[in-house]
Amino acid sequence: MINHRVMFSQFGVTLITMHISDGIIPVDIALAADALAIPALYLSGRRLRVDEIPKMGVFTAALFVISLIHFPLGPSSIHLCLFGLTGIIFKIRSVPILFTTLLFQALIFQHGGLISLGINTLFMSSGALLAALIWHFPALNAASRSLLAGFTAVMLPAFLIGLLFFLIHYGPGMMVFPMLYLPSAVIEAGLTLTIVLYIQKNRPEIIHEFSQIL
């Protein structure tokens, strides 16, 4: 996703990323999101099977590393986040996976923050859960579903962040914020399509192991 150095100075904000850092949004909103994230985590993590844990752990570690690798794109840089793939494979279990990834990114790299961990988890997970829902939409074929899932999984969190910044009076320009993620969403869509088709061809059981969608 578009990360550092996206200039947005005309709206009074210099740099924008997908992570929301501590101190950017009001504390009461951040704490309310934390309070919402706790039951979301509980509901998404309950009745966890033993065989699910190692797969989730390894995927979390992979997500953690992938999001640290930046690729230059024009004046900015992007990094992959694979929310769509996470949602397609892990469904509801995406929430604890993304929470753990964000937690360690906040603790080790100070990306995001501990107070805003809840809102980051909710926003990122919304993308993954939307991807899970799209994946189970029967009217489309697998390629279209994975493309759409990969694309919307990036755009939904971007839209929610833009909306949040707009609502807390960062200015109407914040509604343009999701557009910055379009190139990243397109790349993610292509990557999700490639990976999903590869998995379906070689190890289709990976996608069906986590059966609980919501």
Add this chain to the structure above:
Amino acid sequence: MNFPKSFNLAFVLCFFLGSILLSAHGLEVTLSPLHDGIIIQSAYHGQQPLVNARVEIYYGDERVLFQSGRTDIKGRFCFQPDQPGRYHLSVDDQLGHKKSLQFIFEDRQKPRAKSPDPTGDTPEKKAPVAGAPPIRTGCPLIKALLGISLILLLTLSLLLVKKKK
């Protein structure tokens, strides 16, 4: 304890990745004050200095080249910012090791208030003032490895707890 085969494979891959990360040199760049100037001290993570590394300093969001040059035999480079604002710094040994960071230089006569930065992702520093401790940037590769290890440790702990139940 019997782990699934996929987990064993992934575990081995993670440690293989870790060993690759460890074998790569990390760079550490330190900014220290010197009168009205700033000293850039660059070293590999084993504290070996980056000798004759290319240094480029850009000013502002437009990234106008402010100064460029090479580090000395001790990995040092000194420059004097002539105006307050954001500076982008890159140190490149042109052998595949590069470190970039940005910092804000504030005029000490006229301290400048800054609006909150909603990113948090970019390690943005304030230039040090005389008497302040130097700014150090950690090695992201080691940190990434630490993160992977902690996540896998958490997974193993959870697995053990679940197995015991």
